[in-house]
Structures are given as C-alpha cells and as structure tokens.
Amino acid sequence: MRHLARITSLGMAAALFSTMAIAQTFTGDAPTILLYPKGTVASLGVPESRVKQQTGNTLIFNVSEPTLELFRPASGKANGMAVIVAPGGGFVGLGYEAGGTAVARQLAQRGVTALVLKYRTIESDADPMRLPEVHMKEMERLMARAKSGIPVEMPPFVGEPHAVEDGARAMAIVRQRASEWGVDPRRVGFIGFSAGAYLAADLAIGDKASRPDFVALLYGGLRTPVPADASPAFIAAAVDDEFQPNDAIQLFAAWRRAGVPAELHIYERGGHGFDLEPKGTTSDHWFGELIWWMQSRGLMGASTIPGR
Numbered sequence: 001m002r003h004l005a006r007i008t009s010l011g012m013a014a015a016l017f018s019t020m021a022i023a024q025t026f027t028g029d030a031p032t033i034l035l036y037p038k039g040t041v042a043s044l045g046v047p048e049s050r051v052k053q054q055t056g057n058t059l060i061f062n063v064s065e066p067t068l069e070l071f072r073p074a075s076g077k078a079n080g081m082a083v084i085v086a087p088g089g090g091f092v093g094l095g096y097e098a099g100g101t102a103v104a105r106q107l108a109q110r111g112v113t114a115l116v117l118k119y120r121t122i123e124s125d126a127d128p129m130r131l132p133e134v135h136m137k138e139m140e141r142l143m144a145r146a147k148s149g150i151p152v153e154m155p156p157f158v159g160e161p162h163a164v165e166d167g168a169r170a171m172a173i174v175r176q177r178a179s180e181w182g183v184d185p186r187r188v189g190f191i192g193f194s195a196g197a198y199l200a201a202d203l204a205i206g207d208k209a210s211r212p213d214f215v216a217l218l219y220g221g222l223r224t225p226v227p228a229d230a231s232p233a234f235i236a237a238a239v240d241d242e243f244q245p246n247d248a249i250q251l252f253a254a255w256r257r258a259g260v261p262a263e264l265h266i267y268e269r270g271g272h273g274f275d276l277e278p279k280g281t282t283s284d285h286w287f288g289e290l291i292w293w294m295q296s297r298g299l300m301g302a303s304t305i306p307g308r
Helices: 002-011 099-110 133-148 160-176 194-205 249-257 282-294
Strands: 026-027 030-034 048-052 056-059 067-071 084-085 094-097 113-118 188-193 213-217 231-236 262-267
Touching: 002 231, 026 262, 030 194, 048 067, 067 099, 067 160, 084 194, 094 099, 099 113, 113 160, 160 188, 160 194, 188 194, 188 262, 194 249, 213 282, 231 249
Parallel strands: 084 113, 084 188, 188 213, 213 231, 231 262
Antiparallel strands: 026 030, 030 067, 048 056, 056 094, 067 113
C-alpha cells in the first residue's frame, strides 16, 4: 500500500479570465472559493470522493468543481506574498493534505497568504487500488522513460490541460482579489508537488497573463520550451526518485539555458513524494530551504527566516 500511495502521489499521475462573481463557501475555518460559477465547466458525471489513508493524508478523486482553499496569516503577520499550492496525484487524484493543506498552514504561519488548489482530475473509480486504464498506460510510459531516458520529456498527461486551465484561473483570481487579501499582485507564486509541479512548470513557461511571479517545482517533470521571461524557479528532488530520476536536473538546465533564475536541490535520499513529514533524510529540509530562497529574492518582506 505504501508503494501504491507513492505511485498515486505522482502518477494517479483557456480559462475564464474575465471578471465575474466568485462563489464562496466555508469548510471549517478556511474559506473555499469556487474557480468558476456553477455549471461553467463540464462535470465528470460522478460524485467527488475522498479516501483517508493510514498516513493521515486525504486523497480526493473525481474533481469536477475546482476550488481554492484560503489560509490567511494571523492578523498583523501578513508579509504581502501569496502562494498557490497544487498537490500531486497524477491528474487522477489529489494528495490534498500532505501536498496541500499541511504546506499551506506552514506558509500561513510564516506570513504568507496560502491557497490550496483543488484542480480537476480525470474520472476514476475513487479507489486508489483501481486506477483508470489510461493512467496505468501513462505510468508504464513514465517507468520505461525512467530507465531509458526516452522520451526526454513526458507527453502531456490526459488530465493536464484541464489542470493548467484551473491553475491559470486560480492565478487570475488571486491577482483580482489581491487588495482584498493584503497581497502584492506582483508577488504571487505557485508551488507544485509531482503532478502539481508539472502544472506549475506549465504555468511558468506559458501565457504571460497567468504566469506566476515565481514557482517551486517539487519532484516534478520537464516541461519546455522555457522562454527568457519564465518564472524564476526553486527545483527540488531526490536521487532515489524511482519515477523521475533526471527531471530536476533537466528542468534546471532548461531554465539556465533560457537565462532564467533557478535554484536546484538534489537530495541523496527522499524518494518520490517527500513532504513535511520527517523521514530522517536531508530532504526533510526542503521547506526551510524554500523559505530561505523566497526571502533571498525579496519576496517575504521583512519577516525573519524561521527554523524548521
């Protein structure tokens, strides 16, 4: 089950930009914002479902109604920066807690206005033991590529285009509501994990209107071509990532060739899917290093660098 969960992490593995009324609901203390008015995007025709893993992580399947869940800093603590967090899940499901809300809460504690993106997925059985056939074929291609290095860049995943639309829409919403949330619209970043990192990379090199001001690509995959004005990137992965052993280096090289600022962290151990849960490896420190990188770029105002 642990191996399956790691596979699921990666490989469960244009938007409406006009100003419009944005519906808002509330789940607990965190407001949840609909990306589109109801009925705007086509439904998968099956209900959204959630599976709670033994690790405590929540997997969300069959997402037809994408949302942003907002985590705001305590009163007087905001530093003016916003970050959208995109969980992994291979565009089949979303590892919503480990690669989403847990990270958002940590960012909010450090003065960052954080938003977790629940983006659309492809239709599935809602059971992590029974993944869609199209996804299993994508995983076979990914594993073959990990051994052979061919193709250099993975073809787009079936669910990737809708996810990119949702990411672009999320960027538009955050910038539209920046003054309301006390955010500088020129300091809106995007952190992606695994499949979410593919999404972040797509945005970083895509349409200028929806391009983040910076991105963090955590154990994600190569996306090109990289323009000279792509988003600055923080890139992190582990040597023992069995799914994408070379992509972090390839991403860094592509950013460097384009002359775009980038920082690369390759950890000796960590596998695919390291998050905030300590594992006793150097990859445990990725979050602190990301904070240092963001502060060194002047993104976090005068806030101090917190210890991990």
